[in-house]
Amino acid sequence: xxxxxxxxxxxxxxxxxxxxxxxxxxxxxxxxxxxxxxxxxxxxxxxxxxxxxxxxxxxxxxxxxxxxxxxxxxxxxxxxxxxxxxxxxxxxxxxxxxxxxxxxxxxxxxxxxxxxxxxxxxxxxxxxxxxxxxxxxxxxxxxxxxxxxxxxxxxxxxxxxxxxxxxxxxxxxxxxxxxxxxxxxxxxxxxxxxxxxxxxxxxxxxxxxxxxxxxxxxxxxxxxxxxxxxxxxxxxxxxxxxxxxxxxxxxxxxxxxxxxxxxxxxxxxxxxxxxxxxxxxxxxxxxxxxxxxxxxxxxxxxxxxxx
Amino acid sequence: xxxxxxxxxxxxxxxxxxxxxxxxxxxxxxxxxxxxxxxxxxxxxxxxxxxxxxxxxxxxxxxxxxxxxxxxxxxxxxxxxxxxxxxxxxxxxxxxxxxxxxxxxxxxxxxxxxxxxxxxxxxxxxxxxxxxxxxxxxxxxxxxxxxxxxxxxxxxxxxxxxxxxxxxxxxxxxxxxxxxxxxxxxxxxxxxxxxxxxxxxxxxxxxxxxxxxxxxxxxxxxxxxxxxxxxxxxxxxxxxx
Ligand SMILES: Nc1ncnc2c1ncn2[C@@H]1O[C@H](COP(=O)(O)OP(=O)(O)OP(=O)(O)O)[C@@H](O)[C@H]1O
Ligand SMILES: [Mg+2]
Numbered sequence: 001x002x003x004x005x006x007x008x009x010x011x012x013x014x015x016x017x018x019x020x021x022x023x024x025x026x027x028x029x030x031x032x033x034x035x036x037x038x039x040x041x042x043x044x045x046x047x048x049x050x051x052x053x054x055x056x057x058x059x060x061x062x063x064x065x066x067x068x069x070x071x072x073x074x075x076x077x078x079x080x081x082x083x084x085x086x087x088x089x090x091x092x093x094x095x096x097x098x099x100x101x102x103x104x105x106x107x108x109x110x111x112x113x114x115x116x117x118x119x120x121x122x123x124x125x126x127x128x129x130x131x132x133x134x135x136x137x138x139x140x141x142x143x144x145x146x147x148x149x150x151x152x153x154x155x156x157x158x159x160x161x162x163x164x165x166x167x168x169x170x171x172x173x174x175x176x177x178x179x180x181x182x183x184x185x186x187x188x189x190x191x192x193x194x195x196x197x198x199x200x201x202x203x204x205x206x207x208x209x210x211x212x213x214x215x216x217x218x219x220x221x222x223x224x225x226x227x228x229x230x231x232x233x234x235x236x237x238x239x240x241x242x243x244x245x246x247x248x249x250x251x252x253x254x255x256x257x258x259x260x261x262x263x264x265x266x267x268x269x270x271x272x273x274x275x276x277x278x279x280x281x282x283x284x285x286x287x288x289x290x291x292x293x294x295x296x297x298x299x300x301x302x303x304x305x306x307x
Numbered sequence: 308x309x310x311x312x313x314x315x316x317x318x319x320x321x322x323x324x325x326x327x328x329x330x331x332x333x334x335x336x337x338x339x340x341x342x343x344x345x346x347x348x349x350x351x352x353x354x355x356x357x358x359x360x361x362x363x364x365x366x367x368x369x370x371x372x373x374x375x376x377x378x379x380x381x382x383x384x385x386x387x388x389x390x391x392x393x394x395x396x397x398x399x400x401x402x403x404x405x406x407x408x409x410x411x412x413x414x415x416x417x418x419x420x421x422x423x424x425x426x427x428x429x430x431x432x433x434x435x436x437x438x439x440x441x442x443x444x445x446x447x448x449x450x451x452x453x454x455x456x457x458x459x460x461x462x463x464x465x466x467x468x469x470x471x472x473x474x475x476x477x478x479x480x481x482x483x484x485x486x487x488x489x490x491x492x493x494x495x496x497x498x499x500x501x502x503x504x505x506x507x508x509x510x511x512x513x514x515x516x517x518x519x520x521x522x523x524x525x526x527x528x529x530x531x532x533x534x535x536x537x538x539x540x541x542x543x544x545x546x547x548x
Contacts, residue, residue, distance in 0.1 A: 178413065185399055185410055192397040195359055197385035197414025197461065 002145040007272045008265065013156045013225065015264020016163035020218035021241030022256035024211025030187040030251040031207055037110035038090055039215060040238015041117035046083040046216030047229045048121055051130055053078050065136045065154065076220050080213040087212025088205055096201065121231040129230040132223055159221045166217060167257055174253060183207055236280055243287040249300025258298060310373060312337045312497055313465055317367035320357045327353040329521040330367065335465065340491050340498045342508040342529065344542050345518035351501040352394045355469045359391055360384045386414045390463035394470050396454040400443025404434055407442050407453055411460025419462065427456040430486055448479040455483065465497045472504045480504060484511055505542035509533045
């Protein structure tokens, strides 16, 4: 029981990270109907930017936790800004010129961009894994069992709270602001949205920027949680987040969040009870299972109407 | 005479190799209601979409208030002061009625929203009662009112309407035409209207045109067209009787 509770806490933390990445996939799909396969690598770039900033600012395990968290927030903002620029540039250079051409074309450039980003980071940062010493190592003991103690670390609390805050802010953006309304309008009828005087190119650009920003924060969290990153983390995290988006129902924002948590839980539970070597396989098999038996996902519409 | 608000000259529009418009000339003056009638496939919607820049004219020119709009993208055309209530309504079905009306102000900003939304609710009281309902669940007539309301929210200088009476009960259609007449009289709204419901639409209009296979074959005042034998025969269903 205690062991399970611990796994649920860990799964929730991991799922937060996947959920934040999944939003980027699902938003872009909702509006222009393409899978942005470079999104996982934008997450990876966000993670590297975070690492560089943390080292530059000199936060270490012995930094006071309040100051440390304050600086981490600044790191998050910088990572969001830089990743946002990446997201914008990728859309502008690799996808927009191909809008209106055959469906597979942007998919191919997406894979190209993904390979480019991986090689770029590998060349400039080196291929070896980059470690980061653990920050704020403490935590709370929730339950002292006879053979197992349930703990939640400060880092896990930080990750989950930050995710909740970001998702709340993001939901407000989508439901209340004129940009959010324009995004939902684009999703339902792109041509009509133009006919209301909305610059849909700009709306699409902003969608990529916002998705990249959320992925950047996820990149920071991943770095803090695992303490090691390399140029290839975008691939597996990307596929898992994509699975989360499909599981939740691609195009659905709440679906992406729920799917993220579920994939996090599945991965952690599989590792805990079956095999941690094959935990990635669990997530990938999930993708195949969902695609075959439930392609519309949990909250997706059965038929996504496109105009 | 001053320059017309909308000036269409020699417009030709293609879908691939198929030519839908073969040199259309048309003027809409400030404060007028102008009607165009035509059979299915005549090119009426194509003309609307060409004015709005969604379809590009391959030849010819379109000027709005002196600005050549055939060269600029749709959202910029709309921002000059044109609103379209398109064929098939195209309201956003998964947003509320209220949000659809909010989107109507996208081109001009929200400054006059509160004031204008009250005017729309006064015109179409049913929309006020349905304001927090998803637009996709409205009846066809209610959706049509919403589409027109959304177009009016943009405070257009020129309102384009593509078959506003399509699929509506005669009573509702009449109500919508009455509303247009009122807006034109009281607020000087300029309207360019495309219809198959020729009788109502021509009664309303200062000027009318008949479009056949992408060409304007007949023009005149609304009155003249209503009594023209060709129009009677082809569009009013009264020729044989
Ligand atoms: N997207 C398109 N691709 C190819 N051809 C098109 C397209 N849209 C319209 N057409 C063709 O262009 C011609 C004019 O169509 P349009 O929709 O403008 O007619 P309309 O006068 O609005 O007819 P209706 O009264 O039925 O709405 C038709 O022959 C139609 O088949
Ligand atoms: Mg039509």
